Amino acid sequence: MMRTAFACREFTDDPVSDDVLYRVLDTARFAPSGGNRQGAHVVVVRDPAVRRRLGELCQPTVAVYAAQRAAGEVPFNTVVPTGVDVETARATGSGFWPLFERLDEVPVVLVITVDLAEVASMDKDLDRVGLVTGGSVYPLAWNIILAARNEGLGGVLTTLVVPEEAMVRELLGLPETHAVAALIPLGHPAHQLTRLRRHAVEDFTTVDRYDGEPLTEGAA
């Protein structure tokens, strides 16, 4: 599954039964979390009106993403400021990913939240946006995609709804301590993507130091 699970954004009309979904989550739940505190929660969104609303909440962020891409920027870069007029982009909207315009038509959408009172975060004192909290929730989120793949399903791990967290909180009745970590649409893939473009091992590994030699195949 690890080598073939692609980002699936187009689905057939075939439903995803609760039985299948239960099996997916029953495998995914063995993911680790900091201190094994298991602070994640999964809201299984079956109500089409709620799915549609979640899609609407993604769209301003999709529009900013599209505008940054069009401007040759790395979207949502945490280091380099954007030259894009974010408010205009948000207001204008875009059809960059049609998926979010018809999220009500996707068989099921999972919203993964994480209870910040129940997770470990080691980097809250660093003077930048932390990321370590993600270590307690994204292994589960990614397991869901892998386990879904094993059931013939496809999905995509998205975070586009996160900037509208306050509205997601109201829509789904989330407790104040829960952060929204991911939104995962799941269904039967309309197409199979067979080649994933990823860096070779030599391109993202080095030995002992960042500027060391790459790890190569067939080495001792």
Next chain:
Amino acid sequence: MMRTAFACREFTDDPVSDDVLYRVLDTARFAPSGGNRQGAHVVVVRDPAVRRRLGELCQPTVAVYAAQRAAGEVPFNTVVPTGVDVETARATGSGFWPLFERLDEVPVVLVITVDLAEVASMDKDLDRVGLVTGGSVYPLAWNIILAARNEGLGGVLTTLVVPEEAMVRELLGLPETHAVAALIPLGHPAHQLTRLRRHAVEDFTTVDRYDGEPLTEGAA
């Protein structure tokens, strides 16, 4: 692998060859990242002196973790302030996890970093520690544990070295834009843990809303 990959913190003396490690990373690399920008880097630490130093850098944070546990707190809780004297705990040290006192004896240690200029972060404007950046690196980190399991290896996804990021940066020569996301010791497990304690699906899922019905087995 998903159901059986446990947090392995004790290893035999058997080495992990570069060949095996290459295979592990060659499978893990298919993990997704925001915009497929693949901002993660893996430093493969073979030098025992560097591994030992990394273990030393984990120890103050392990000591705080142990002190918070002893005080009945949820360590590194991002919501509730700690009542523990953090500076004293850091200075005192602890043998809570002996692993970090002999990291030089572990066959290989991977340090996973992520280039913040190359990842998507949707929550940098929320007024709390962000977590979404983790979505671009922890699927890879977790894939490494799963792929290692498939090779008969064990490991554990840790973030304990993150508070000492500045010193890790110097030790490994990391670029300024890279954040430290995880440290993963890998080796042959000294013991096999066969039962992972995890919540049942019913305990972490609800339908349509946070306060909805749990997803149950054998439902329609």
